[in-house]
Amino acid sequence: MHITSIVLQVILGLGFIMFGLMKFGAKQMVQEFQRYGYSKGFRIFTGLIELIGAAGMIVGIWNPQFAALAGILLAATMIGGIITHIRLKDPGKNLGAPFILLILSVVVAIMNLNFLV
Numbered sequence: 001m002h003i004t005s006i007v008l009q010v011i012l013g014l015g016f017i018m019f020g021l022m023k024f025g026a027k028q029m030v031q032e033f034q035r036y037g038y039s040k041g042f043r044i045f046t047g048l049i050e051l052i053g054a055a056g057m058i059v060g061i062w063n064p065q066f067a068a069l070a071g072i073l074l075a076a077t078m079i080g081g082i083i084t085h086i087r088l089k090d091p092g093k094n095l096g097a098p099f100i101l102l103i104l105s106v107v108v109a110i111m112n113l114n115f116l117v
Contacts, residue, residue, distance in 0.1 A: 008107060015054075071109025
């Protein structure tokens with residue numbers, strides 16, 4: 001089961017590095033956050049949270065407490081993303097990615113939660 005967690009952590013870590021960096025100015029993210037009605041500061045904050053979560057996933061390969069905490073942080077972030085899409089009445093296809101990332105983040109958190117206690 002440890003190998004499964006590491007594979008998921010690498011996938012989430014690399015993915016959230018990409019997603020987090022995009023929040024710092026990729027045209028698509030700038031437009032999306034404007035459509036959501038969120039400020040530039042909130043977009044940057046979201047990017048930082050995603051980068052912190054990504055770092056926690058990667059560091060969590062060697063220190064499982066970080067993976068558990070990063071999983072919780074990223075799951076909370078994805079819940080916020082899902083709520084945003086629902087609030088805007090976006091089509092269901094827009095919920096796919098945040099929902100999958102939510103599930104994977106929760107799985108990593110649960111797999112590493114015993115190291116928190």
